[in-house]
Amino acid sequence: MTGWVVLLVLVALAAAAGVVVVRRRRAERLAAADALRRVTAVAEEDVTRFGEELQELHVETLVTDLDAPMRQDYQRALDAYEAAKDLLRDVQQPADVKGVTRSLEDGRHAMACVLARQADEPLPQRLSPCFFNPAHGPSTTEVAWAPPGGIERDVPVCRADAERLAAGADPDTRMVRRDGAMVPWYDGGAAYRPYVSGYYGNAAAQGLFPAVFLGAVLAGPALGTAGHDLEGGGYDGSGFDGGGFDGGGFDGGF
Template identity: 45%
Template sequence: MGYVFVALLVIVGVAFYVGSRRERNRALEQRRAELELVRGTAAEDVTAYGEEVADLDIVTAGVELDEGGRQDYQRAIDAYDTAKETLDRVDDPEDIRHVTEAIEDGRYAAKCVRARVEGKPLPVRRPPCFFNPQHGPSMQDIDWAPVGGRPRPVPVCAADAERVAVGAEPAVRKVVTGDGRTRRAYWEAGPAYAEYNRGYFNSYAGSGLLPGVLMGAMMFGGFGGGWDGSYGEGYQDGLGAGEGGGEDMGGGFGEDMGDMGGGFDFGF
């Protein structure tokens, strides 16, 4: 009888081990798939920024830049090289943050070059356009709300401010999500895009230039109800509780996701 009990314990233990391993492998596969989706989005951003850097050759043609202008120009070029090289080495979600950090910094430098060439004052350093970070540094804050939400101030570029002012839809950056086919607003794309968002906006977290409710929404999955929780526990398991970057956000977001559960409501 004792042998039978021991045998049952062994069988149960093996079944539990196999099941746990299978679940972990599934989570890791999901994590890799999600990372590839975000990596593809970051690659689009690197390409778009590379075109902006190339345009600086045209903007500065025949113009003698002063020392400040040359430094800004070099900074814009270096940022592109950094973003491109980092993208090539991406093998972890946190790596994506460094790609978009470089792009955000480079876009500001490129804008400074243009201001110098046009004889205008250097632009104030502001967060990227909320609707689409590819639009570059924002120009102003406007009140905006998603469908069914209530208005909140968001930083936007001049073109999107004009669109919203006349009742038109802003040019929202849409990214590929879970199934690899559906595109939705990047701030509604779930925790897989958290590091992508951090790179663009994390440096403004304590500046007062980015509303806290906005920062939280983009870091953890979207404005109330915008994310359906489909990334679920697989992403958290793949990352491990507490992993990931973003010191300004108080450590890794794995545990935050576990504590918050599948639904988020940031007041919108």
Template identity: 45%
Template sequence: MRKRLFPALLAGLLLIVAAAALALTSPASAAPAGTIQDAAQALRDDPVYVDPAARDQLSAADEKALENKITEAGKPVFVAVLPDTPAFPEDTLLRTLRNDTGITGVYAVRLGDGLDAGADPRVMPVRAVQNLTAAVEDPATARSADAQLNAFVDRAVEQARGSAPASWSGGTGAGDASGAPVGGLITLGALVAAGGVGAYAISRRTKRRKAEEERAALDKLRVVVDEDITAYGETLERLDFHPAEKGADDAMRADYERALDSYETAKARMDRATHPSDVRPVTQSLEDGRYSLAVLEARRTGAEIPARRPPCFFDPRHGPAVADVRWTPPGGAPREVPVCGTDEARLARGEDPMSRTVDTGDGRRRPYWEAGPAYGPWAGGYFGGGLLPGLLAGTLLGSMLATPAYASEYGGGDFGGGDGTGGDWSGGDFSGSDFDSSGFGGGGFGDGGGFGGGGFDGGGF
């Protein structure tokens, strides 16, 4: 009996081993199609994901080369190659992929024969993403997924702000389906692990250095912002408004309440600030409050309610601007800047404006626009991202804010875009679902034409 059972057991074991070997060596194209969640999970570990059902679009070798290009550049650029199936609905695909991946960056998706892209606005402005997508939809490159995606990545890594997420392993692509010997894989795994330890140590040092620089920048900003908050509080005291005073009405009381709220909000936000970018909403609150005070003063005196204008460029503590005047910074080009009444009169007499000066670390005080990049978030809260480029063009602060490195170090959003209205996440940071969805399709990609294969028409973003 045992003699007859042994050959049967041996045959069964051989069948199991053969089946396991076949599963290990089967090409990736034989695997079932994945889901958006599969793609998102993979993109947390590597910059490129190719769905098993879309392997004919991009080979394992081309995928690996694309991953290497992105990781060597160290930029938060994500690429997914997916089949055009109902599992990947065009209208919500990019938003869902970005949400499920949870990392700030630039996302490009090749869906069937079409391409579309989105980005967190602080990593790449919406207009830049549109232009980049349009540039690679040229028929000469669109026919080949490899050529099109490489063209996209070449441009994206040059323009994207921030750095690659720490979770990336460096990319393994689909190499585990290439039939490499198990021993080779084990050796490769050991090398990767050893390299990972070194990379982790370097990453820790880099993060520690960056944290020290951010603390130093925030310490500088605290001095300036505390001066602003103190000046605003003194303005509130000089106003000497009492809600029950004769002539006060509900509109005046509401203005006064908003002014007080702005004061308390600014103090609370500054107390909680841990990063230079946290200063932006503080100065924005102070700007809101000063406008409320200007409106209250107009109501009390019977004057016309002032239009909402930015604060005086030379010193936001002067309050809302009353005019735009032509001004030329030393060595720069002339530009229109908003000014208060006092500075308008001084410039008309040929005198220098009463400029806000800050400590630049060399024992001297200079106008804030001739200081370092740490003052970018401070100015950004007062003037907003859309106004700063024209005001600061050609100045020391303006030239620093225009560099890609500024976004990752000081929070971005102050210069050159103004698109970002979401959280202060830098490229490559984990933000989960806290992101500005306007950079990922808005109302959906059905009206954008990006996945239609017929070119980009500017919609969908």
């Protein structure tokens, strides 16, 4: 009789464990699907915005004589836009979004080159996109800035945001959805790391972008939390694993 009791208990425990596993896997699938929807929606918004800005640029080019370098930059911007649209259509998992935003970063630099040539200004360097919103295009300077409760650091910003900050105004920050609320992209959590990687990965690998902020997205906790620690991210207060990206590098692990 005791043997049957033990057997029944074991069967019950196995069934309970099976239910837990099924529920956990279902929760993981739902979380993965939600992350895919959120990061894809943000990338889609950026593609649409870039397309609208290219359309405005096209209208300007109708009344501007384009020399060969301007035409090349303009064509590069158009090609990047088409590539971003194609990659967006093919997104199957969050990691695929990285290619979309990488194409947008290239296209925005090309468009900035067209505008600089039109204004007879020096061509923009291939610097990090504006920290507050990558849709602002390449950064033009660095400013000292700190998130609420965080450490002040120099961040790359576009001209418009630099002027806003100098005037005491808030920067035009890219907002994303997290837990039902809109938050700055750097507080968006790990779901947005492919989106961030495409925009800032190359610049971070070259030391042109503060790795600590990307580490915050990688690890998940809100950047504005005072005294936060990036568990598992190796953040020691000076950078990401001593100031760089270790092991597989930014592209490999982000």
